[in-house]
Amino acid sequence: MANRYAVILAAGQGTRMKSKLYKVLHPVLGRPMVQHVLDQVKAVSLDEVVTIVGHGAELVKEHLGEESKFVLQAEQLGTGHAVIQAEKLLKDKEGTTIVVCGDTPLITNKTYLDLFEHHEKESSKATILTAIAPNPSGYGRVIRNEKNEVERIVEHKDANENELRVEEINTGTYCFDNKALFEALKEVSNDNVQGEYYLTDVIEIMKNKSEKVSAYVTPEFEETLGVNDRVALAQAEKTMKKRINEQHMRNGVTIIDPENTYIHPDVIIEQDVVLHPGSIITGSSVIKENAEIGPHSEIANCEIGESTIIKQSVATDSKIGDRVNVGPFAHIRPDATIGNGAKVGNFVEIKKSTLGEGSKVSHLSYIGDAQVGSNVNVGCGTITVNYDGKNKYLTTIEDDAFIGCNSNLVAPVTVGKGSYIAAGSTITKDVPEGSLSIARSKQSNKEGYATRIKNRKKD
Template identity: 80%
Template sequence: MKKRYAIILAAGQGTRMKSKLYKVLHPVLGKPMVQHVLEQVKAVGLEEVVTVVGFGSDKVKEHLGNDSKFALQEEQLGTGHAVMQAEELLMDKEGTTIVVCGDTPLITKETFEQLFEHHEKEGSKATILTAKAPNPFGYGRVIRNEQNEVERIVEQKDASPEELQVDEINTGTFCFDNKALFGALKDVSNDNSQGEYYLTDVIEILKEKSEKVSAYTMPNFDETLGVNDRVALAQAEKTMKRRINEYHMRNGVSIIDPENTYIQPDVVIESDVVIYPGTIIGGKSIIRENAIIGPNSEIHNCEVGENTVIKQSVATDSKIGARVNIGPFAHIRPDANIGDGAKIGNFVEIKKAELGEGSKVSHLSYIGDAKVGSNVNIGCGTITVNYDGKNKYLTTIEDDAFIGCNSNLIAPVTIGKGSYVAAGSTITKDVPSDALSVARARQSNKEGYASRLKNRLKERK
């Protein structure tokens, strides 16, 4: 197989997006468009990727990092001019170079591979990725001769009435013999109404030199979408969402309402998981078999164990064990580690805390910067008081402890194994194992005081 290279065109400012964010960094299902393109094209086995960026594009470089080399297009002088900026990095290399736009996030690795294979099999100097458009208006048409060979690409404004009837369109993605590409670019002129250098002119130049130019027609027109405004961005989001949801459903995941379920591309979901409407699962999340997620839950960068149920809750950057029940309305913040069989109930917040196997925090509690053992019961309204305004401190609750309702555990503090904390206590010192700790004021009843208080309030009025 020939060596393969890629040039990603990402220099456009995207004025129609009406945004301060660089166009190709606008996300589709949580990942920037250009990242989708880079990951899919790299999957076909490339020697090198060059991303052509524009002035002020440091954030693109920062995001892609070492996954790509970069070339700068200081002035926006057309697609041909953009490719010329990669000449220093690629011109002497033998092999095949694909040129793809950074705002086409829906093209799959399978399509890229099929394009490469067609190009190399045909022995072409250039191959155009084309598609059959239901409505080709606005697209450049691919014109073929009687032998079905590619003759040229004609733009909408330049097409004759007969050519306007052609439904095969240029997607803007090409494969080239690398040396032929940079050789032909030297002959590209900007003698046109826009004063720009067009990459499509390379096709005509190669044809004039009697070089072979072919086309590969992709089977799925939806992949051709180029995102130039917020409307197209929403369309790309919808298409990718449908693609990802269908993939999971065909692999044994029950998604009750796919139109209202959002799963990002890097999520792994095992079979027999059930996902209810309004759920968002993102990042590098892994959902193990038989889990139930939702409705209206958000999971990001979490591992969720088998047979776990998460209802109407948010979980981020955490590990959640098997047979755990979470919610409704719980918040699992970063660095939580929830053990098997645990229960996190309604209006409970867990942050940077370890909760042991079988432990329960059933409602209305905050457990932060804590290490909680196994089979611990934490009553309603309990708070691990972890912050003194400057530093965070650890609360340790050992196995089999019982924390009564409305308790404040002032960290750093340890609650010993099997001990009890009485309801309403404020604990400032360690509690030994198997002890009962009561830390609250003694109750005092003042007979008849309520009536005197009411009379006093009436006199003030």
């Protein structure tokens, strides 16, 4: 197999996006478009990747990191001008170079691989990735001769009546013999209305030299979408969402309403998981078998254990064990660890805390900066008072403790194993193991007082 290289065009600002964020950094299902492109093209075993950057260069470099080399296109003078910026890194190398646009996030590694293999099998100097467009208006047309060979690419605005009827379009992705590419680029002129150097001119230059130019027609037209505005961005999001959801369903995941379920590319979901409508699962989340998520739950960078149920809740950067019940309307904030068989009920917030196996926080409570043992019952309205306005402090609740309703545990404090906290208590001192702690003012009843008050009002 020949050496393989890639040039990713990511220098444009994308004025039609009408955004301060550079076009290729706009996310599709949570991942920048250019990252999708890089991930897919690298899957075909490349020897080197060069990304052409311009607007937002530092941000693009930051996102892609060491996965690519970078070359700056200081002035955006066309696609041919962009590619020639990579000359110092690639021009003397033998092999095949693929040129891809950083705003085409839907093209799959299979399509890239098929393009490479077609190019190398045909021994072409250039191969154009083409597609049959249901409505080719606005696209450059691929014109073939009577032998079905590629003759040239004609832009829509320059096409005659017969050429406008052609449905085969140029997708803007190409494979080239690497040395032939940079030789041809030296001959590209900017003698056109835009005053730019077009990569498409390389095709005509090679044809004039009787070099072989071929085309690979991808059967997946929707993959080739180039994102130039927010409408196309939404279309790309929808297509990517459908692709990912269908893959999970084929792998044994039940998605009740795929149109309203959003799963990011890096998420791992095991068999027999059920996802209800409105579920949004992002980052590097892992959902283990038989879990049930939703409706209307958000899971970000979490590990969710087997047979766990999360209803109408939010969980972020946390680990939730097996057979856990969460929600409805619970909030699992970062750095929480929920043990097997635990329960986190409605309107409960847990942050940077461990909840042990079998423990329950069933309603209307805040557990923050706490170590909660196993088989602990935390009553309704309990708060771990962890913040004094400057520092955060730890609350420790040991195994088998029972925390009565409306208790305040003022950290730093420890509630010993098997202890009871009476309802309505404010605990400021450690509670020994096996103790009952009551910390509330003594009740005093003034008999008849309320009746006298009412009678005064009548007078």
